[in-house]
Amino acid sequence: xxxxxxxxxxxxxxxxxxxxxxxxxxxxLYLVVxxxxxxxAFFLAGRADMRDFxxxxxxxxxxxxxxxxxxLFTEEYRSGSYEILTxxxxxxxxxxxxxxxxxLSFVGVMILPTLTYPIFISFIGELDWGxxxxxxxxxxxxxxxxxxxxxxxxxxxxxxxIAFVVSMAICVFLTIVDNFLILLxxxxxxxxxxxxxxxxxxxxARGIVDTRDLVYFISVAFVALYAALMINxxxx
Numbered sequence: 314x315x316x317x318x319x320x321x322x323x324x325x326x327x328x329x330x331x332x333x334x335x336x337x338x339x340x341x342l343y344l345v346v347x348x349x350x351x352x353x354a355f356f357l358a359g360r361a362d363m364r365d366f367x368x369x370x371x372x373x374x375x376x377x378x379x380x381x382x383x384x385l386f387t388e389e390y391r392s393g394s395y396e397i398l399t400x401x402x403x404x405x406x407x408x409x410x411x412x413x414x415x416x417l418s419f420v421g422v423m424i425l426p427t428l429t430y431p432i433f434i435s436f437i438g439e440l441d442w443g444x445x446x447x448x449x450x451x452x453x454x455x456x457x458x459x460x461x462x463x464x465x466x467x468x469x470x471x472x473x474x475i476a477f478v479v480s481m482a483i484c485v486f487l488t489i490v491d492n493f494l495i496l497l498x499x500x501x502x503x504x505x506x507x508x509x510x511x512x513x514x515x516x517x518a519r520g521i522v523d524t525r526d527l528v529y530f531i532s533v534a535f536v537a538l539y540a541a542l543m544i545n546x547x548x549x
Contacts, residue, residue: 322411330419338401340423343377351430363431367448367518371511374455378420380460382463383413383473390471404417405545413464419454443520451517454530459484461537468541
């Protein structure tokens, strides 16, 4: 794999995010929604912590990340530029990872302004920074998994709306599945709890970084990216 080619793809995709009005709309909506829920919950609860913010974050990301990733392959397929791209001295894995790291970097930029929330809390109360650090680590891991799922969904179709819906459906399922464990037979509760992204995110957001949680997010990203790679190879 050529790191130079990967870097070129990464820069190309990252620049395309910041020249697209959709990207700014997604960032604005994300900040408005998170800001509204954070400040309304903060003043109602009267607690100097980020618990309510991190409780809502997986659900918010399950909508915003698919909106970020939906165009990554669909636009290339629709315009025919993907075929041109594959004729260049660049491999499918380099295209995929370049787009993936660009999407993940953009989501990181989207999350970055919310660091003002714990800073705000620290000025008016005593904040435990351990769970805050864990929450943001968990947010990046969650974004890594959801971005990979978004790329997979984008590789399936030429239609951005379909890519968004498929990606959102998978992300929402992984986010809420552990809320319905009580409806499942006892022997299915443990495996379904393990596949729930929110379950692993909450563990990390408590400030406890467990190897099993890291393995989960890495596995989700790997499986989704590998599936996207196989689909793109089939197209060629």
